[in-house]
Amino acid sequence: MAEDDLENLPGVGPATADKLIDTGYESYQSIAVASPGELSNKADIGSSTASDIINAARDAADVGGFETGSVVLERREQIGKLSWRIPEADDLLGGGLETQSITEVYGEFGAGKSQVTHQMAVNVQLPKEHGGLHGSCIFIDSEDTFRPERIDDMVRGLDDEALQATMDDREIEGTPDDEEAMQELLEDILDKIHVAKAFNSNHQILLAEKAKEVASEHEDDDFPVRLVCVDSLTAHFRAEYVGRGELAERQQKLNKHLHDLMRLGDLYNSIVLVTNQVASNPDSYFGDPTQPIGGNILGHTSTFRIYLRKSKGDKRIVRLVDAPNLADGEAVMRVQDGGLMPE
DSSP states (O other): OOHHHHTTSTTOOHHHHHHHHHTTOOSHHHHHTSOHHHHHHHHTOOHHHHHHHHHHHHHHHTOSSOOOHHHHHHHHTTOOEEOOSOHHHHHHTTTSEETTEEEEEEOSTTSSHHHHHHHHHHHTTSOGGGTOOSOEEEEEESSSOOOHHHHHHHHHTSOHHHHHHHHHHTTOOSOTTOHHHHHHHHHHHHHTEEEEEOOSHHHHHHHHHHHHHHHHHTTTSSSOEEEEEEETSSHHHHHHSOSGGGHHHHHHHHHHHHHHHHHHHHHTTOEEEEEEOEEEOTTOOSSOOEEESSHHHHHHHOSEEEEEEEOSTTEEEEEEEEOSSSOOEEEEEEEETTEEEEO
């Protein structure tokens, strides 16, 4: 959206338009889904003026009203599904991870949460006929888990048919047996993963806002952003806000962070995949005492919740704990050198 268009909104002059564009509010739609407090702080305007701007943007962008169920169904047909390339897991998830949704994967250390984020960063770049979304990935790393070498392993772990289709899609000459062609493919895949390391919770929140700018920059590219990974969502919040006295502030900041990510997924038709740490519930006498942290804020905001559980050797149990339209269930996969593999 051009700057002149923003100036058509009440209370927006050239200086305010510049501030809005500099902070990522480049369209009526991005302003329409902002809160008055957020817009007031970023554009240095009064809260009442911010409310007027947002309401005008909602009218201009035609958002915020009621619509029929058939219209919602028509819009949902635009939602993409990212395959795990594990038939049992894809069946469990109704075809894979959904765009415009937050999917939370939680489990104890070593359960394979980071392996899932790395695998999805590869899978999202595959052609649609091979379960991908022909898109790029943003990776917010709060636990120093991202390893390009692991991406290399997972690309090489793909079957030859998927590799050849991916090479053809990118106009890379050669076959999977050609090491030079494989190196070119690996470099191209890594180039389409935008990684940022979060040093604390405030930096992590800032990176989620910066991710919107990256998604906007690549919106019209051949490989638009279709996946946003946050690994781990809760690590910094858990370490920095200790004790009941700081719980309310932690949850408020976590709630804002989640809604920033949710807006990012909605605006750019992207999957938001977050990993979460767990705690042991001492009151649990029966069953698994492992519980995800983050409380009800995270529980209610996540569209899909997946519990990863260790089993024998490299076997992992993928359990669907919560989904709006899918039955609970379990699938089995293996975490191997070549990535996530079927049982």
